[in-house]
Each structure stands twice: as C-alpha cells, then as structure tokens.
Amino acid sequence: MRYYQLREGSAPRLVAKTEGSLYDLTAATDQLRTFEDLLRAAAIAKESIDAIADRLRGDATVLSSDVLDETAPSAPVSSGEVWAAGVTYRISEEARKAESGMPEMYLDVYESDRPEVFFKATPSRTVGPDESIGIRGDSEWDVPEPELGVVLFEGEIVGYTVGNDVSSRSIEGENPLYLPQAKVYDKCCSIGPCVRSAESIDDPHDLEMWMTISRDGEVLYDESTRTNEMERSVEELVDCHVAHDAVPDVSVLLTGTSLVPDEEFTLQEGDEVSIGLEEIGTLSNTVVEV
Template sequence: MRYYQLCEGGSPRLVVETAGSLSDLTAATSQLQTFEDLLRASAITNQSVDAVADSLLGDAADLSAEALEESPPTTPVSSGEIWAAGVTYRISEEARKAESSMPDMYLDVYENDRPEVFFKATPDRTVGPNEGVGIRADSEWDVPEPELGVVLFEGDIVGYTIGNDMSSRSIEGQNPLYLPQAKVYDRCCSIGPCVRSADSIDDPHDLEMWMTISRGDDVLYDESTNTDKMVRSVEELVDCYVDHNAVPDVSVLLTGTSLVPDEEFTLREGDEIEIGLEEIGTLSNTVVEV
C-alpha cells in the first residue's frame, strides 16, 4: 500500500492507494489524519499499518484517479529528523574522491565496517513533492542525490519513500569538515511523494531508480540504476543510525546515491528534478536559490 498526505483547506488528510484505487482514510475516522496517526494506531492495536488501513477501507471515501493531481501530495511523513548515509555505492565513493582535497578518506569509508551516517534535515528544512529544493547562494557546484528513504517508527522499518539529498559539492570538496554546511541548510532535502509500506515491498535491495534533470526544454541528465548496487544493506544502515542514539519516534534514513551527474554539471535556479523509484513513485521538484 502507498500512503499520501494531502492538505485541503489547511487540514491534513491521509490517503491510501491499494490495487490502483485511492481511498480517504480520514473520512473513515477523523482521528486518522496523518501517517504518524496510522503508525500509532498500528502500535496500539499490534497490527501492521496495512492491516489497520485495510480494516478502515469499508468506511473510507473513494477518490478519483485525478485526486492526487487536484490536491497534490505534501511531505508524506513529518519525521522528527532525517539522517543520511554516504559512500554506499561505488560511484558515490568515486565522485566524492574526485571533489575532495582528501580523497583517500572516502575509500576508507567505502571499505570500512562502519558506514558513514550523518544528520541531514529537520522538518522545517524539508520540502515535499513539487516544492522548491535549495541550492546555496555561496556554492558554485550543486547536485541532487536521489536515494531510497527508509521510514522508521521507534527504530523499526515501517516503510520506504524517495529522498533527494541536495548537496554542495564545492563546499564539501574544500574540506570534509564542511560536510554539515554542504548538506544541512534551508530546503536541503525533499521526500515523497508517498510512503510505501515495508510489507508491500518484496526486496528494497532490488528496485530500479532513475533521475532526470531538465532546464527549460532541454534534458541535461537522464540515467537509471538499481538499489542492488548498494554495498550495504538497509538493515545495516538502520542499525548504525539507531544504535547508541536517541532517535525520534518517527524518522527517515536516506541510504545513499549511485546517480551522480558529471563533474562539469551544476544545478541552476529553475531546473526541474524528477526522481523515480520502482514500486514507490516519482518525486518532482524545482530548484530555487537560498
């Protein structure tokens, strides 16, 4: 099942897509307005999120196929924090070595037992589908990083989404200690368009992913990959994130990228980014300068 967050008249509504049909779960019970509400109902009843949603479908309002166009989805989950993992794909290791004044450290991370896991964003730094993702005005080299996002509740995997880990490669390349400035800033992250329940994905390590970047009528980047190229498992990255760490009840962990534009490319204001992930959907954003 896919779960979307809509906002109509300032009020949140939780919509579920199952077997190609859309249903308004908030119409079934006003106490279920967000995906977080569904997670808490799941914990109270000791049922999966899909089981709770399925039990409400009989009372939920059916929506037309155009509902997501008429009322575009917002950020699908208001996570307390978003973290990210780096150097989980060979191409990411190669790209960060190329940009860095200290390239050997990235090979060390790629081959080491301990992965790189770092803080990425708070809710007020995160945008949803069709909103503007940011490039810093003090950066000369900026790229999107399309990633599989893991949605966690009380440290357990409950779903998956798409994430865009916006990055200033020029700032990080000056010195690895500048990583927080290269990664954490206004509009530095986008997630969406939905949360796909963990129970409805057979294998998160075998999903096709693609990204296109357009500038006006020109497509500047169009490549695809598969999450099977990730050298670490989702479970390994989650364990590193939650161990010895006070994590929020609801959080998202981005798992790294293997789609990296050429070194000559940098984003500009007005560019359009589309990230697609098999079984989840497409996340679209416009670039703005912050």
C-alpha cells in the same frame, strides 16, 4: 500499500492507494490525518499499518486517481528527523573522491565496517513533491542526490520513500569539516511522493531507480540504476543509525547516492529534478537559490 498526505490547509488528509483504488482514510476517522497517526494507531492495536488501513477502507471515501495530480501531496512524513548515509554506492565513492582534496578518506569509508551516517534535515528544512528544493547562494557546485529512503517508527522499518539529498559539492570538497554546511540548510531535502509499506515491498535491495534533470524544457540528465548496486544493506544502515542514539519515534534514513551527474554539471534556479523508484513513485521538484 502506498500512503499519501494531501494538503488541506493546516489539516492534512491521509490517503491510501492500492493497485487500483485511492481511499481517503481521514473520511473513515477524523483522528487519522497523517502517516504518523496511522503508525501510532497500528502500534496501539499491535497490527501492521496495512491491516489498519484495510479495516478502514470500507468506511473510507473512494477518490479519483486524478486527485493526486490535482492536489499535490505534501511530504508523507511530517515529523521527526531525516538522516542520511554516504558512500554506499561505488559511484558516490568515486564522485566524492573527485571533489575532495582528501580523496583517500572516502575509499576508507566505502570499505570500512562502520558506514557514514549523518544528520540531514529537520521537518522545517524538508519539502515534499512539487515544492522547491534549495541550492546555497554561497555554493558554486550543487547536485541532487537520488536515494531510497527508509521510514522508521520506534527504530523499526515500516516503509520506504524517495529522497533527494541536495548537496553542495564545492563546499564539501573544500574541506570535509564543512559537510554540515554542504548538507544542512533551508530546503536541502525532499521526500515523497508517498510511503510504501515495508510489508508490500518484496526486496528494497532490488528496485530500479532513475533521475531526470531538465532546464528550460531540455533534458540534461537521464540515467537509471538499481538499489542492488548498494554496498551495504538497509538493515546494516538502520542498525548503525539507531544503535547508540536517541532517535525520534518517526524518522527517515536516506541510504546513499545512487546516481551522480558529470562533474561539469551544477544545478541552477528553475531546473526540474525528478527521481523515481520502482514500486514507490516519482518525486519531482524545482530548484531555487536560498
């Protein structure tokens, strides 16, 4: 089942989508307005989120599928932190070696037992579908980074989403110690359009992922891959993230960059980036300078 958070002023509405229908779960109970509300209800009832949603569908309002086009969803997870893993795909390892004056360090991470896991964004730095992602005004080389996002509740995997780990390759390439500045800034991350429950995805390690980048109506980039190209498992990355840290009750872990534009490409204001993940959905954003 897919879960969307619709914008409704300061009070969002939680919507669940099955293969054929869209249900307004907030209409069934006003206490269920966010995905986090659903997670806590499931924890109290000791049931899965899909089981709770199934039970509420009889009292929920059935919505037209056009609602998702007419009312753009917000980021489906609105609390907690976003973290990210790096150098989990061969293409990412090659790209980061190419940008860096210390290329050997990225090969070491790709082949080592310990993965790279770093802080990415707070909710205030994270945007949702159809909102603007940011590129830094002091950066000369900026790229989107399409990633499978793992949604965690109390350290356990509860769902998956699409993530864009927008990054400054020029700042990171200048010195690896500048990684926080290359990664963490206003509008540096987008997630959405929904959370797909973990129990409804057979294998997160075998999903098609694609990305298109358009400028002034012209497609500049259009490529796809599969998550089975990831060197590490989702479980391994999650274990590294939660084992020795005070992780918030709700968090998102991005699992690494799967597609990288050519070195000659850099994002510009007004570009449109769309990232799709099989069985989850497509996350689209425009670009602004921050």
